[in-house]
Amino acid sequence: VDETIGAAPGGGFRAVTEAIIGELAELCGAANVANDAKALARYGRDQVPEERYAHLPEVIVKPASTGEIAEIMRIATRERVPVTPRGAGSGLSGGAVPLYGGICLSLERMNRILEIDTKNLIAVVEPGVVTNKLDEAVRPFGLFFAGYPMSEEFCFIGGNVAENAGGGRAIKYGVTGRYITGLEVVLASGEILQLGGKRLKDVTGYDLVSLVVGSEGTLGVITKVFVRLMPRPAHRSTTAALFADARSAMAVVPAIMTGGGIVPTSIEFIDRSSLAESCGMLHETIPYEDAGAMLLLEVDGTHESQVRADAEVLRAVCRAHAPLALILAESEAESERLWKIRKTVPWALKRRTADQSIEDIVVPIAAIPEVLDELRRLEGEFGVAIPCFGHAGDGNLHAHVQKDPSWSREEWQVREPEILTQLYEVVARLGGTISGEHGIGHKRKPYLPLVMSDRQIELMRQIKRAFDPQGLLNPGKIFD
Amino acid sequence: VDETIGAAPGGGFRAVTEAIIGELAELCGAANVANDAKALARYGRDQVPEERYAHLPEVIVKPASTGEIAEIMRIATRERVPVTPRGAGSGLSGGAVPLYGGICLSLERMNRILEIDTKNLIAVVEPGVVTNKLDEAVRPFGLFFAGYPMSEEFCFIGGNVAENAGGGRAIKYGVTGRYITGLEVVLASGEILQLGGKRLKDVTGYDLVSLVVGSEGTLGVITKVFVRLMPRPAHRSTTAALFADARSAMAVVPAIMTGGGIVPTSIEFIDRSSLAESCGMLHETIPYEDAGAMLLLEVDGTHESQVRADAEVLRAVCRAHAPLALILAESEAESERLWKIRKTVPWALKRRTADQSIEDIVVPIAAIPEVLDELRRLEGEFGVAIPCFGHAGDGNLHAHVQKDPSWSREEWQVREPEILTQLYEVVARLGGTISGEHGIGHKRKPYLPLVMSDRQIELMRQIKRAFDPQGLLNPGKIFD
Numbered sequence A, B: 001v002d003e004t005i006g007a008a009p010g011g012g013f014r015a016v017t018e019a020i021i022g023e024l025a026e027l028c029g030a031a032n033v034a035n036d037a038k039a040l041a042r043y044g045r046d047q048v049p050e051e052r053y054a055h056l057p058e059v060i061v062k063p064a065s066t067g068e069i070a071e072i073m074r075i076a077t078r079e080r081v082p083v084t085p086r087g088a089g090s091g092l093s094g095g096a097v098p099l100y101g102g103i104c105l106s107l108e109r110m111n112r113i114l115e116i117d118t119k120n121l122i123a124v125v126e127p128g129v130v131t132n133k134l135d136e137a138v139r140p141f142g143l144f145f146a147g148y149p150m151s152e153e154f155c156f157i158g159g160n161v162a163e164n165a166g167g168g169r170a171i172k173y174g175v176t177g178r179y180i181t182g183l184e185v186v187l188a189s190g191e192i193l194q195l196g197g198k199r200l201k202d203v204t205g206y207d208l209v210s211l212v213v214g215s216e217g218t219l220g221v222i223t224k225v226f227v228r229l230m231p232r233p234a235h236r237s238t239t240a241a242l243f244a245d246a247r248s249a250m251a252v253v254p255a256i257m258t259g260g261g262i263v264p265t266s267i268e269f270i271d272r273s274s275l276a277e278s279c280g281m282l283h284e285t286i287p288y289e290d291a292g293a294m295l296l297l298e299v300d301g302t303h304e305s306q307v308r309a310d311a312e313v314l315r316a317v318c319r320a321h322a323p324l325a326l327i328l329a330e331s332e333a334e335s336e337r338l339w340k341i342r343k344t345v346p347w348a349l350k351r352r353t354a355d356q357s358i359e360d361i362v363v364p365i366a367a368i369p370e371v372l373d374e375l376r377r378l379e380g381e382f383g384v385a386i387p388c389f390g391h392a393g394d395g396n397l398h399a400h401v402q403k404d405p406s407w408s409r410e411e412w413q414v415r416e417p418e419i420l421t422q423l424y425e426v427v428a429r430l431g432g433t434i435s436g437e438h439g440i441g442h443k444r445k446p447y448l449p450l451v452m453s454d455r456q457i458e459l460m461r462q463i464k465r466a467f468d469p470q471g472l473l474n475p476g477k478i479f480d
Helices: A018-028 A037-042 A066-079 A131-141 A157-163 A208-212 A246-259 A272-282 A304-319 A332-352 A365-382 A409-429 A445-450 A454-467 B018-028 B037-042 B066-079 B131-141 B157-163 B208-212 B246-259 B272-282 B304-319 B332-352 B365-382 B409-429 B445-450 B454-467
Strands: A059-061 A083-086 A103-106 A113-117 A122-125 A180-186 A192-196 A221-228 A235-243 A266-271 A293-301 A325-328 A356-358 A388-391 A396-402 B059-061 B083-086 B103-106 B113-117 B122-125 B180-186 B192-196 B221-228 B235-243 B266-271 B293-301 B325-328 B356-358 B388-391 B396-402
Touching: A018 A059, A018 A066, A066 A083, A066 A103, A066 A180, A066 A221, A083 A221, A113 A131, A122 A131, A131 A157, A157 A221, A180 A208, A192 A208, A192 B454, A208 B208, A208 B454, A235 A246, A235 A304, A235 A332, A246 A266, A246 A293, A246 A304, A246 A365, A266 A272, A266 A332, A272 A293, A272 A332, A293 A304, A293 A332, A304 A325, A304 B304, A332 A356, A332 A396, A356 A409, A365 A396, A365 A409, A396 A409, A409 A445, A445 A454, A454 B192, A454 B208, A454 B454, B018 B059, B018 B066, B066 B083, B066 B103, B066 B180, B066 B221, B083 B221, B113 B131, B122 B131, B131 B157, B157 B221, B180 B208, B192 B208, B235 B246, B235 B304, B235 B332, B246 B266, B246 B293, B246 B304, B246 B365, B266 B272, B266 B332, B272 B293, B272 B332, B293 B304, B293 B332, B304 B325, B332 B356, B332 B396, B356 B409, B365 B396, B365 B409, B396 B409, B409 B445, B445 B454
Parallel strands: A059 A103, A083 A103, B059 B103, B083 B103
Antiparallel strands: A113 A122, A122 A221, A180 A192, A180 A221, A235 A293, A235 A325, A266 A293, A266 A388, A356 A396, A388 A396, B113 B122, B122 B221, B180 B192, B180 B221, B235 B293, B235 B325, B266 B293, B266 B388, B356 B396, B388 B396
16 A cells, blocks of 8 residues: 655655455446456557556556545545546646656546526537537537637537647637636545636636646636637638748748738748648648748638638738738638648648657747758758647747667667757747647656756745645646 | 835835935936825825725826836835836726735826837837827727727726726727737836737737736836727717616627627626616616616628628627617717616716725626626625616626615725625635726735635736746736
8 A cells, every 4th residue: 555656745645455456346337437458558648659657567457526626636635646637638748647656537428518608698618518519519509619729629618628738729829728717626635626718818816827837637626617708700711821941831820910900810930841741741732842831821810801811911921021922712621721731741741750749839929940950950960850830920830859770778868858949949049939839748847957046945835735736736847 | 224114025115205206306307206295196096986995105206218117117126115116097806905005106107109000900008098099099000909998098008908908889999909919018126128019919928918918017017018900990889778677688698698609708797786877877868767787789891781781680689688768879979878878887987986995896698687686685684775787798787885874984894805705705606806907006905815716826926926036017917
């Protein structure tokens, strides 16, 4: 019972015993508790491709209510067992990986849309609702959920909140946190906090909703989410712009943001090799072979004439930067086709190699051209490929650092931290940071001091201690 | 030296000695330190009208740099003297009142716009910049600051951040916090924190920027603000809609928010007596005498045709609710004239009586009609006038609870807490809270438990302790 698996603040954790498993089975039903090898393996990782970031839980439990979760936390506190909350497992920082074993608390059964309040424009949902399902559910009311992570077809809204997910519409609509007006949170002690609610403004004390948003499951288990809905834009216009090189493409971004007088919905960037891989996988017929980069530009709005006019502004700015081609989507289907090129990039790059580090750097928008130069420099220096794409309009780029095929895995594991350190030093120098939307998890934890002072990390640690004095919730994430 | 003025966590504060005053004068220049009675009186209150919420500082210091502020905090920590940061003194919760005396740290000399970065769409400003001055400074670049507190002509951006100020455009543009990408903060210890910066997205650890926003000067002194700028909307359209009664007017709000398919910039509400007072003071000629309520509706955008179309949607919804009159502003000057009616309300109500409690309740938007009914009930029950106006589009109403002229001030001071308690209980029952944009300060502190659990208050207290272990910064605010 007292086998120490890992170090926790104030002492070691204890192992999950048969008695604890029995108690969980009694609480949630035996069908909702698992500890067979196959299940444990499935819940021991997220979408981080590298094996070494995985770690098995000791038991998986799938509660169906806030009350059950409160009881699980009371058991965990009593037994000093770590608990790692888990959504869809679609994260990219190892955030849902149970680094110290213990209980994997899967929220997959908490998947109900509890209320769509069309008078207050608020949906109340459980954390296990698939993001796109929420958006579909509110569509008949002329509403939409403005968050738009690229994984919306499988990620959970609870995970979006825990990571403060960004996505493809953040320039205009902001990231997940902007739409969260309230949260129900179970603390490590089993106490239940009600933060915010259906009100749209609130300055009553510190903004604990924003504190829990993006806290990666380290402060509490999110059990209910109040989501602000917006009038669904009736029209959109999507344009793909192909350029000879990345620098020409990226010069368009500040020109649009500062000179166009409009706020586009999306400015997505895809570099040469990402574009070639994606278009190749999709058997795309757009003239991508000669292109050094593609921008995917979108505007949306209520009035078709206004959307057309805004789209024309975007294209005029593109034209001033010598595009190879401008492809205007003439229908919803064509819009979807262009977005498919963007959404397929991660899968196409994954096909090239399993040994890659998916990065999520963010810099002030004007610094993007310099970041791209630095990525080419790192490619040259280390002999690796670093294809790159992402949300150019808010300075957030996904650079996939890919292993040189000639290297052994051991060599890769030595080289990868060297490359990441250099990359993050560049990002820090340019006023950016190491994650714009994927989070720190345990994958980026060692690099946090490159972009954050000791004092700031210590403040976060003290906040963590206030919420979770024993350090039981998702231990080993963000900071030690 | 050891005279105890008030209780602080871990012991009492000490008085400001002549030696400390001398040290401050050496640091900031004698001209920037004052402790004469006239100055102390001027810095002993904010815009809360009631005398009993005022309290004198022992000394006022006006530093000109982050370095000076860090040194002031080191002196305060060494001497165990409380420090109350102060912006324009335009607050409405007693937030800038030095409740335990000590040092009033006025940021009025920290009033430089340090940088307008048009490539990154970020302004870097000191906290003492007048909000409107920032907006004017970025106007030549086709940009604007989307925050719009009603006091923008005299409030400071630092105060806007400290209170997370709302205002008249929050429905579409959100509140101050949405535009804050970074902060420089001096802790009680004198340490300087750099939080965020010019990047538009950041999920690197907990969101400490959002934690400091709205923390009312209790966590640190804000010494630099990174403000996100937006393309300035080229066109706006303002409409005043007069209705027979408040209920008819308020029925329009959810109809616009849910049925119009557009997000208006502003939906401001003014009730019968507020309207009469303001129009009377302005010698307004709009037909307000028969009106039971007025809505001020505004849309803005890039294209004139779109703005006209959106404005027509608003007016169509109004027409469906039997307005007495719809007044469309045909020019900028007419827009300003209509806004003037709204902006004059607080001054007009203040003229009526100095003994009033300016409230800032917020409820889910659909609950506004019920709140208005409850205000009428409280008026009847207590025999007071409670004129009411505010930001109806986001459920945030300013109810001014005004003393019955026949009551003595002593009677008023007994009755006011009874009225506020009942009002806040109504707000809590409807899913709202006691402040939408003015903050808690010390004026609303006794009522916090009506809308917040002990556990949540205790969490905030622990966060406070992490930032300011001796409790020196703005003591006695938000919670004890």
